[in-house]
Amino acid sequence: RRELSCRAPVPRNPAMRAAVLMLACGFARGLALAPSARPRRLASLSLGATASLHGITSPLDSLPVGEVVKHTVSGTDGHPLTVWERSPPGGGSKTIVLLHGRTWSALPVFHLSLKNGNTINLSVMDALVEKDFNVFAVDFRGFGGTTRDESGWLTPYTAVRDTHAVLQWLKERPAAAAEPPPSLLGWSQGALVAQMFAQEHPKELSDLVLFGSIFNPEVIYPRPSFLQERGPAPARATTLEQAIEDFTLPGSIEDAAAKAFATAALAADPVKVDWTNLHEFNECRPSKLQVPTMIIHGDQDPYVSELGQLRIFTQLAHPDRRGVVV
Numbered sequence: 001r002r003e004l005s006c007r008a009p010v011p012r013n014p015a016m017r018a019a020v021l022m023l024a025c026g027f028a029r030g031l032a033l034a035p036s037a038r039p040r041r042l043a044s045l046s047l048g049a050t051a052s053l054h055g056i057t058s059p060l061d062s063l064p065v066g067e068v069v070k071h072t073v074s075g076t077d078g079h080p081l082t083v084w085e086r087s088p089p090g091g092g093s094k095t096i097v098l099l100h101g102r103t104w105s106a107l108p109v110f111h112l113s114l115k116n117g118n119t120i121n122l123s124v125m126d127a128l129v130e131k132d133f134n135v136f137a138v139d140f141r142g143f144g145g146t147t148r149d150e151s152g153w154l155t156p157y158t159a160v161r162d163t164h165a166v167l168q169w170l171k172e173r174p175a176a177a178a179e180p181p182p183s184l185l186g187w188s189q190g191a192l193v194a195q196m197f198a199q200e201h202p203k204e205l206s207d208l209v210l211f212g213s214i215f216n217p218e219v220i221y222p223r224p225s226f227l228q229e230r231g232p233a234p235a236r237a238t239t240l241e242q243a244i245e246d247f248t249l250p251g252s253i254e255d256a257a258a259k260a261f262a263t264a265a266l267a268a269d270p271v272k273v274d275w276t277n278l279h280e281f282n283e284c285r286p287s288k289l290q291v292p293t294m295i296i297h298g299d300q301d302p303y304v305s306e307l308g309q310l311r312i313f314t315q316l317a318h319p320d321r322r323g324v325v326v
Contacts, residue, residue, distance in 0.1 A: 003324050066126050068111060070145060071136075073169045075162045082145030083166055084111065086125040087134040091175050094183065094206070096128060097166060098137040099159075101188030101212075102275065103242065105144030106137035108264040109187060114257055122257065134175075136182075138166055140193075142273035152233030154273055156280035159193045160200070167204055185209040188303065192281050199288040207292040207320075215286075215312060216305035221278040233274035238266055286315035295323045 069085040084106055100109045112122040125135045139146040140162060141154050148154075163184075170182055183206050186194025191213035198208045224230065243262035247253050295312055297304045313323045 003322065066123065066129065068107070068125070068137075071169075073166055075141075075165045077149075077161075079141065079149050079162075080146070081141070081162055081166065082139040083169075084125075084137045084139070084145075085135065086111070086123075086129050088129050088132055092129070092132045092134040094132065094179055095134040095136065095170060095176075096183040096185060097163070097170070098124070098135065099163065099184070099186040099190035099194050100137070100140070100143065101190045103238075103269070103272065104265045105139045105146075105268045107144060108261060108268050110135075110137045112261060112264055114260040122260070133183075136166065136170065138163065140273070142271070144268045148233070148235075148273075152235065152274065153230070153276045155275070155277040156193060156196060157277070160196045163193060163197045164201060164204075167201070180206045183207050183209065185211060186213070187211045189214055191215070192284055195284050195286075195289065196281070198291050198293075199283070199285065202289070202291040205291050207294070208289065209294045209296065210312065211296045212298065212301060212304060213295065213308065213312065214303055214305070215284055216308040217311050218305070218307065221281055223279040224277065230276065233276075234272075235274065236272050238269055238272045240266065242272070286312040287317055290317045292318055292320035294321070297325060299325050 066086050069087075071083040071085060073081045073083050075081050098106065098110050100106045110124045111126070114120040114122055125137060128135045140159050142148040142152075149158075167182060170176060181204055184194050184198060186192070186209070188211075191210040192215060194208060195210060195213070195215065198205055240262055243265045244258050247258040289312075293312075293316055295309055297309055309323065309325075313321060
């Protein structure tokens with residue numbers, strides 16, 4: 001594990017501190033076992049179980065996967081959004097919001113279990129609950145428990161607005177007045193959504209975690225031509241091949257864990273969500289991030305641009321920052 005940091009050696013902010021503690025205390029030891037093995041997307045997120053699958057004791061090994069509470073939150077246009085909650089008994093001392101990536105919804109990504117004789121807990125949500133977080137994972141439109149809107153399409157701006165609606169809803173909770181502002185963690189393409197949100201609403205967050213962000217300053221998403229009318233969304237069925245396409249390098253993840261993810265992903269997301277207007281992601285500018293930020297990525301993650309990670313770190317507008325390579 002390699003780290004870059006500015007300011008506090010142990011971050012003051014709750015999500016950054018929890019992420020560092022999870023890495024330090026062994027939740028992510030499975031990622032650092034074999035530097036020659038390529039950490040894939042699921043392996044990076046399965047903080048508790050990746051360690052246990054490699055025979056390393058983790059505090060989550062013997063714990064059952066916790067039940068989640070389903071909430072329905074109105075988007076800014078009234079569209080119902082599904083938000084999944086896992087919180088400590090009696091409530092935690094801080095709150096974090098999780099944003100999934102491009103293809104799969106919140107529960108397969110953030111709250112997975114492996115049933116192979118005994119149930120092995122792969123849940124990132126449970127790992128954060130162990131750190132006294134109230135955890136809320138959002139399903140964007142068309143994903144998991146959230147239906148598509150009338151357009152059938154999902155845009156980055158819509159995802160950012162829906163994230164804002166969830167943050168506003170969280171403010172209305174009775175416990176919110178006694179807590180610091182929520183932390184926000186975005187995974188893969190969800191990290192771009194999180195970055196855009198943090199650029200627009202820095203005062204609504206305690207801190208930001210960009211996990212496996214696909215930000216790349218050399219990639220400019222093309223704007224759709226105004227001469228071409230956008231047709232109906234294809235809404236194609238997802239496939240087993242899509243669900244396991246990240247797990248191509250032998251030894252990077254146990255077969256049972258990959259199968260568990262694929263099974264959960266196909267059940268939660270039988271139809272592939274159709275993103276459009278990806279040019280809106282061109283507005284991601286690290287120099288506009290005025291919030292404490294932690295950047296985490298796998299050493300050989302094929303989806304991640306090392307130039308992009310370095311650009312985020314060096315151009316952040318806020319001095320409190322940390323970069324971790326696992």
